[in-house]
Amino acid sequence: MEIYVTIKGKVEPDKMAEFNGLFDLMVAGKTGAALETYGEDTFPAAESTLEKVLDKFEAAYDSINLESYTLEQGKLTLNFMGSYALEQILPDLQVWLLACGVKDVELEGNWV
């Protein structure tokens, strides 16, 4: 079964460039060392929560699959695709986004 999950939230306008950089890496599939390094440098307060997310994906032999995202005028939409692992890791993913500074995080799940 595949799971499509949309996470919406709000981002401070002056932080949009940092978030674009983060999500561009994820959409390109660079979810290993490049994401960790970028996360540490740009969102140091969220370092441990990112590690937790990555640890959980690794334990499930899976990885974050961000299919696409939009970030316009502070409004963020992230479209993830995944399997059972994604479903289990969603709470940690939300905690990480909050730690990065995304506000009003909400799930709009399309469970297929």
Added chain:
Amino acid sequence: MTVREIEKPDMSFTEDLWWQKRREALWQQYCEFQYDGVRKSKLKVLEKYFFTGELESPKDHGRGSPGFLGSRIDTFPLRKPEGWDYVIYTFGGYDRLNLEMKQLLENKVLASLTNRGWTLEEELALWDHFLPERYQTIIKSPVFAKRQQSFLEGELHIDVVVMHYSVRVENILDGLAGSSPKYIYRPGYLLSAIEEITPEDISSIKYLDKNLQNLMKLCFRSHDSALPEFKYPIDNFIREFKQNMETLRFDPIVKAIWEDVKREHS
């Protein structure tokens, strides 16, 4: 039988600064394309192996998975038979599914390694080290694996061989620079595989007939788009292929496909 211990080959070349500089550029390429999902802690271990051939705690870094052996050969600093023998001896025999040799053959030996920085000479040396001159379904590793105290074995199916040639020869004719040209230097291996094709293979193996037909059709295509350095070798490959299709003993079903393709292009 006593297993002959295979020592690590002389790796002193890895201390050469010029080699390190070139290796660094290749490492960046691997980080960009092969290891983009690999985390920092693991990447450090892979980097050390890439530059020295030393792998820390193999158990925690993929040993036991079918693709592990192929990856170790791909990234071992010494791209020579003595390097590959050492890798087979040291890292082979751990895959519980017993697919490591099959994956090594399909995904490394027969695959295009050009975009991983392998030269044509290195690719052909790898080919010749693992594949016999004539096609065989079961391939044995050139040396024992210490863990199993025996040779590793892997199946290589005809359709995989035909598919690799069909795709890559087409790439060469299209003039794609990132595709390995090694296939056109080994026409005999392909022909010996085609000699083994039976009517049962054609009816039961998906896409075998299509790939075979595509390969045959390529013999009648223009070579104009091929890169200049490959025009002569591709001419030779196609000439040898065509000649042998007329003279070797193939199953009538293979002959019929060849005759149809020829008729279409006459």
